[in-house]
Amino acid sequence: MNLKAFYALSYGVYIVSTWDNGRPTGCTANCAVQITATPATMIVSINKENYTNRCIADCGHFAISVLSEKSDPALIGTFGFRSGKEYDKFSSTAYDICDTLPVLKDCCAYIVCRVIDTMDTPTHTVFLGEVIGADTRNDHPPMTYAYYHTVIKGKTAKNAPTYIAEDGADSAASRAVCSVCGYVYAENFDSLPADWVCPVCGAQKSAFRIEKP
Amino acid sequence: MNLKAFYALSYGVYIVSTWDNGRPTGCTANCAVQITATPATMIVSINKENYTNRCIADCGHFAISVLSEKSDPALIGTFGFRSGKEYDKFSSTAYDICDTLPVLKDCCAYIVCRVIDTMDTPTHTVFLGEVIGADTRNDHPPMTYAYYHTVIKGKTAKNAPTYIAEDGADSAASRAVCSVCGYVYAENFDSLPADWVCPVCGAQKSAFRIEKP
Numbered sequence: 024m025n026l027k028a029f030y031a032l033s034y035g036v037y038i039v040s041t042w043d044n045g046r047p048t049g050c051t052a053n054c055a056v057q058i059t060a061t062p063a064t065m066i067v068s069i070n071k072e073n074y075t076n077r078c079i080a081d082c083g084h085f086a087i088s089v090l091s092e093k094s095d096p097a098l099i100g101t102f103g104f105r106s107g108k109e110y111d112k113f114s115s116t117a118y119d120i121c122d123t124l125p126v127l128k129d130c131c132a133y134i135v136c137r138v139i140d141t142m143d144t145p146t147h148t149v150f151l152g153e154v155i156g157a158d159t160r161n162d163h164p165p166m167t168y169a170y171y172h173t174v175i176k177g178k179t180a181k182n183a184p185t186y187i188a189e190d191g192a193d194s195a196a197s198r199a200v201c202s203v204c205g206y207v208y209a210e211n212f213d214s215l216p217a218d219w220v221c222p223v224c225g226a227q228k229s230a231f232r233i234e235k236p
Numbered sequence: 237m238n239l240k241a242f243y244a245l246s247y248g249v250y251i252v253s254t255w256d257n258g259r260p261t262g263c264t265a266n267c268a269v270q271i272t273a274t275p276a277t278m279i280v281s282i283n284k285e286n287y288t289n290r291c292i293a294d295c296g297h298f299a300i301s302v303l304s305e306k307s308d309p310a311l312i313g314t315f316g317f318r319s320g321k322e323y324d325k326f327s328s329t330a331y332d333i334c335d336t337l338p339v340l341k342d343c344c345a346y347i348v349c350r351v352i353d354t355m356d357t358p359t360h361t362v363f364l365g366e367v368i369g370a371d372t373r374n375d376h377p378p379m380t381y382a383y384y385h386t387v388i389k390g391k392t393a394k395n396a397p398t399y400i401a402e403d404g405a406d407s408a409a410s411r412a413v414c415s416v417c418g419y420v421y422a423e424n425f426d427s428l429p430a431d432w433v434c435p436v437c438g439a440q441k442s443a444f445r446i447e448k449p
Contacts, residue, residue, distance in 0.1 A: 024276070024367065024369055026370070027372050028347055028372050029270055029276070031248075031344050031372065032268065033248030033380045033381070035245055035246030053269075054269045054270070055245065056245065056281070056397075057242055057267070058267065058281050058357050058397050059359045059397055060359070060397055061359070063237070064358075089245065132241040132244035142353060142362065144271050145274075145277075146272045147271050151362075155237075157239070158237075159241050168246070169378075184271050
């Protein structure tokens with residue numbers, strides 16, 4: 024089996040959010056797809072180790088905020104590489120309440136769903152939701168997973184279905200790796216200004232470790 | 237509910253294939269996503285009215301051929317706008333047998349799965365498959381649904397979850413519409429050569445009807 028075949032699958036980049044006993048929480052996801060048109064239904068796939076999984080099951084609702092190419096890439100780190108159990112991800116994230124669910128202001132569209140079925144898998148729960156609300160927020164192109172990887176040069180969270188442990192053999196030169204989210208800066212790291220922060224998760228420059236080949 | 241929000245979701249373009257009592261068959265799909273990494277599993281969502289749905293259920297296996305930007309767009313019409321019940325879609329489509337399933341030659345990657353679970357919805361069956369084989373075929377960029385719509389200017393099959401009845405108000409000029417697949421040619425149709433065929437489904441020029449505003 025050649026795992027590179029999985030890189031040929033196309034995805035968007037989404038923040039899936041819900042309520043945790045009155046507090047908004049959520050996580051980054053790349054699996055959010057429409058299943059039926061009438062009634063409109065969607066599925067999202069969430070790792071069972073993600074705190075958001077349990078919160079969606081308890082709340083019975085979830086919202087999908089569609090990130091655009093203009094969305095702040097730091098959102099992916101905030102929602103993808105930290106646990107909502109210990110960290111209030113929405114404390115630094117602007118949001119509105121749309122159709123009773125927390126939705127990011129910095130998205131190009133959102134879809135709000137009521138859970139009507141689930142499918143269990145070894146590591147993820149697939150939630151089937153009936154759409155109860157949806158709207159666009161701006162005309163920016165939706166961010167694709169390919170755009171995230173090739174333009175933003177972001178990494179894959181360990182709990183994502185698309186995560187494949189990397190062998191680090193893609194670069195022979197030294198590189199700076201964000202200790203928070205794993206983002207790799209392969210250029211001249213020393214030349215960056217002192218107030219430079221990780222473009223993915225917002226961590227300070229001091230959070231990076233230099234890896235020698 | 238603003239249905240345009242659904243246009244912000246990102247998809248690839250896939251041919252999902254299986255066996256129909258020893259004969260290869262399949263259909264176009266845009267929902268093919270990885271769910272878990274270990275073991276690797278995928279889901280595909282197939283309309284119950286598609287003949288392929290019943291064939292996957294009977295066969296217990298399916299293959300996903302990932303179309304690239306260089307793949308022949310006519311494949312989308314062949315597999316998306318005709319029924320495999322009456323028409324042998326593979327009679328004009330080159331394929332190999334990979335991990336026991338028929339896989340298109342004209343794809344950039346493929347993934348073969350054994351069905352391990354299903355989720356029923358009003359119009360579609362969501363098949364969860366454990367991956368038993370996968371490989372890449374070339375380095376062409378995978379075709380996204382956005383590329384199909386904006387570059388190839390293709391239409392959505394009526395059985396696709398993403399189908400929304402169009403109001404035809406997007407053009408005030410006369411246009412030629414393919415009676416087989418619904419592809420719209422909005423330029424000077426008369427100037428096209430006699431042997432021109434529909435770029436999506438391969439229908440002859442005579443299969444187009446002229447619609448006046």
